[in-house]
Amino acid sequence: MELPASVTGGLGLLGNKAHFATPAAGVALTKAAVSVLLKVTTEAEAVDGEAALKGVDRATLKQAYAALVSLLLEAAKHNKTEADVKAALEDAKVSEDRAGPIAAVYAAEIVELRTVLSSTGFGFPHVVDADWRLDYYMKDNQLEKVNQPVYLIRLKTEQNGGKGPDVQFSASLEELQDLVNTLKDASRNLKPVSI
Structure with missing residues (x-):
């Protein structure tokens, strides 16, 4: 040793x-x-x-x-x-x-x-499930009319074989599309390149 x-x-x-x-x-x-x-x-x-x-x-x-x-x-x-x-x-x-x-x-x-x-580790949590909800804001405190959808997303995670912390965030439709495109790019970069 x-x-x-x-x-x-x-x-x-x-x-x-x-x-x-x-x-x-x-x-x-x-x-x-x-x-x-x-x-x-x-x-x-x-x-x-x-x-x-x-x-x-x-x-x-x-x-x-x-x-x-x-x-x-x-x-x-x-x-x-x-x-x-x-x-x-x-x-x-x-x-x-x-x-x-x-x-x-x-x-x-x-x-x-x-x-x-x-049971001890230093890895990042893994996403194992996702919940989402669509809210539609018609107006808020500062503007009379907003009329915009907002997605509330909660990612359930697992770490070291046990339940990890939930990650919650809200996003507009554009932000959600950007997130999906970023994840697709990351997925493509992980695939092995054949020579």
């Missing part, structure tokens, strides 16, 4: 006895990271509530925590095994007696971590 140097350096802190005196501190930090990733607790509650982490410098703790979260997410994303995580930790100069328990915590939570990852 390829990890950036900043992550490897942060993981290396877990193996340094000057920063993390006992293997239990690394396991406690791993459990705290997993509980935050699984949205069970907040970062402050998870890290501050651990007695094994009380004597660790805050800057060191943050750096090791960030590296550990990166490792856990990257390993879960690629469905890595406990042995792969242990090897990645040993590559970062974490001793075997410290890497084993950390990898075991990962192995126990891999299914839940992958579930959280599958």
